Amino acid sequence: MRSPRARVLLKKNDIEYAYKLYLAGVGADLPEEMLIAIICEKMSWTYQEYLSQPDWFITTLLIKW
Numbered sequence: 298m299r300s301p302r303a304r305v306l307l308k309k310n311d312i313e314y315a316y317k318l319y320l321a322g323v324g325a326d327l328p329e330e331m332l333i334a335i336i337c338e339k340m341s342w343t344y345q346e347y348l349s350q351p352d353w354f355i356t357t358l359l360i361k362w
Contacts, residue, residue, distance in 0.1 A: 332359075 311328075318325035336358060337347050347355075 312330050315325055315328040316331050319327045319331075333344070333347060336342070336355065337344060339362075340347075340358075342350075
């Protein structure tokens, strides 16, 4: 059984790998965690502020960008 820290590192590695595939243009989807981080950065939101937004608003932002 992996420690909680090992599980977090494995998840981080999975996200990082998926993001690199996306950037390489090999047809991979942008990981949801990375998409959320990009939205938060662009809107200057915390994660909690992101979570408080209605789904329709997040969808509208993604269409706009």
